[in-house]
Amino acid sequence: MKFYKKEGNTAHVIAFPDEEAERGDYLLIEDRESGRGLIAQVIDVQFVNLPGILEDLLRDTMTAGSVEGEDEDPFGVSSQVAYLKDARLLVCKIRGAIEGGRLLAHAPWLPSRIGSIVRRISIEELLCDGDPKRPIRLGRTKSGKGVVIDAKGLDGKLNIIMGRKGTGKSHFSKLLLLNLVKYGAPCLVFDINGEYVNLGRDWDGRPNEFGDRIMVLRPGAQRFDVRSVGLRAMMDILLHALDLPPTSAKVFASMWKELAARDALSLGSIGTAIQCWSCHESVREALASRYHSLVESGVFGDEGCMDFGEIAKWLGDGNAVVVNMRNKSSLSRRIIVELFLGKLTELLSAGALRAVFLFAEEAHLYLGDTYWDDVVTRMRHLGIFATFITNQPETIREGIYRQADNIFLFNFANDHDLEFVSKTAKLDADSVKLLVSGLPERHCLTIGEAVRNFPLIFEVERLSADTLGQTRYFFND
Ligand SMILES: Nc1ncnc2c1ncn2[C@@H]1O[C@H](COP(=O)(O)OP(=O)(O)OP(=O)(O)O)[C@@H](O)[C@H]1O
Numbered sequence: 333m334k335f336y337k338k339e340g341n342t343a344h345v346i347a348f349p350d351e352e353a354e355r356g357d358y359l360l361i362e363d364r365e366s367g368r369g370l371i372a373q374v375i376d377v378q379f380v381n382l383p384g385i386l387e388d389l390l391r392d393t394m395t396a397g398s399v400e401g402e403d404e405d406p407f408g409v410s411s412q413v414a415y416l417k418d419a420r421l422l423v424c425k426i427r428g429a430i431e432g433g434r435l436l437a438h439a440p441w442l443p444s445r446i447g448s449i450v451r452r453i454s455i456e457e458l459l460c461d462g463d464p465k466r467p468i469r470l471g472r473t474k475s476g477k478g479v480v481i482d483a484k485g486l487d488g489k490l491n492i493i494m495g496r497k498g499t500g501k502s503h504f505s506k507l508l509l510l511n512l513v514k515y516g517a518p519c520l521v522f523d524i525n526g527e528y529v530n531l532g533r534d535w536d537g538r539p540n541e542f543g544d545r546i547m548v549l550r551p552g553a554q555r556f557d558v559r560s561v562g563l564r565a566m567m568d569i570l571l572h573a574l575d576l577p578p579t580s581a582k583v584f585a586s587m588w589k590e591l592a593a594r595d596a597l598s599l600g601s602i603g604t605a606i607q608c609w610s611c612h613e614s615v616r617e618a619l620a621s622r623y624h625s626l627v628e629s630g631v632f633g634d635e636g637c638m639d640f641g642e643i644a645k646w647l648g649d650g651n652a653v654v655v656n657m658r659n660k661s662s663l664s665r666r667i668i669v670e671l672f673l674g675k676l677t678e679l680l681s682a683g684a685l686r687a688v689f690l691f692a693e694e695a696h697l698y699l700g701d702t703y704w705d706d707v708v709t710r711m712r713h714l715g716i717f718a719t720f721i722t723n724q725p726e727t728i729r730e731g732i733y734r735q736a737d738n739i740f741l742f743n744f745a746n747d748h749d750l751e752f753v754s755k756t757a758k759l760d761a762d763s764v765k766l767l768v769s770g771l772p773e774r775h776c777l778t779i780g781e782a783v784r785n786f787p788l789i790f791e792v793e794r795l796s797a798d799t800l801g802q803t804r805y806f807f808n809d
Pocket residue numbers: 495496497498499500501502503504723774791792793794795799800
């Protein structure tokens with residue numbers, strides 16, 4: 333391969349037909365004299381545009397088979413010409429440099445054109461310094477090398493997993509989840525499709541190493557005691573999930589305090605109090621309709637209920653909670669999410685929990701507008717580290733993308749989606765469009781700190797755990 337030119341952070345390299353290079357590969361353009369080199373990633377493979385090549389190709393096609401006789405090639409140049417016709421131009425983006433064996437993010441110098449040698453390198457080997465303390469194997473690159481990151485690369489981070497339907501996003505999120513649980517990280521999943529519920533067993537149905545580390549909650553089947561929910565979380569639900577006007581919320585708070593003082597707090601007693609409390613009829617109506625939604629959601633109850641203390645302990649011991657919201661109405665989902673986020677915030681502020689890794693699939697379906705910023709700023713400071721998973725990139729606001737530390741991109745074929753994703757990912761638009769549109773299923777382009785800002789394509793690892801959950805099929809073979 334030959335280093336041809338560099339403009340800005342784009343480098344062009346010429347590759348001959350016997351030299352393999354594909355989109356996503358990394359090249360080292362090494363200056364032999366100084367021993368330092370540029371690290372460039374191939375984002376497109378084109379033919380070298382030689383003068384007269386079109387005419388030559390046309391002539392070849394026109395004369396093929398129609399001219400009789402033997403080819404005369406006294407100087408033996410035809411094979412060289414064919415070789416040149418197949419030469420390829422590798423359009424690359426410079427991602428960093430190597431100097432004295434160290435990886436650098438930028439290089440202010442330009443390697444020599446004549447004195448440089450260009451070769452393919454395995455960037456995945458450079459990503460982990462030494463042996464990672466808590467290795468997570470994400471998958472393997474085309475060359476068969478394992479992509480291993482340190483779980484620390486996900487700690488305190490905001491991650492986004494995006495891609496077209498069915499490309500393997502949820503599978504990847506399950507892989508991250510199980511690996512975090514393996515290292516004792518508390519995890520909570522908002523599972524909208526009930527597909528994380530079987531992670532504790534293998535495909536053959538036998539419990540696996542996570543069998544006793546994953547608690548599946550199905551609000552409705554399990555109810556929460558209003559006393560353990562507490563006034564603060566209940567007010568959040570009323571104000572944010574059920575849009576109760578603040579004046580009515582004040583009345584509700586007084587009612588709650590009065591019932592609590594008499595030690596008579598229960599779901600039933602709240603209902604009775606709403607009917608009897610002396611307040612304006614419009615307030616009573618507002619409270620009654622919200623109360624009805626609370627009861628309808630099936631999330632709250634009085635007897636045989638779960639206590640948040642149990643969940644806090646479970647999480648604190650380094651386990652996972654899957655909140656199964658399959659078949660829940662959108663209002664119920666918002667109540668559930670508000671409840672869990674409210675309680676998590678309380679537990680984290682009180683120091684009862686150190687941190688929680690939150691996995692949220694299609695979060696726009698249950699996360700109110702005001703919550704996005706909250707989750708990524710305020711709650712992040714408290715210790716909620718979110719991973720958002722979506723196949724509709726537009727449902728995540730641009731501000732969130734800007735704060736994301738890691739973006740895991742699966743295939744997008746649609747131009748509109750690609751355009752949007754290329755604007756938001758922390759990578760130049762050309763790289764995103766060219767690399768992502770060519771990704772096969774189950775392959776992912778990772779951008780961000782987990783891969784030390786060297787965008788990397790790999791095939792995601794398989795899992796032995798049952799990742800299908802409750803997916804229903806008609807043809808079962
Ligand atoms: N790396 C992988 N190895 C083996 N199977 C995989 C892998 N990735 C995905 N799958 C399988 O492919 C199917 C689709 O994957 P998945 O459900 O993760 O896609 P998705 O992108 O989340 O789709 P959707 O947009 O519908 O939620 C699943 O049956 C899953 O088990």
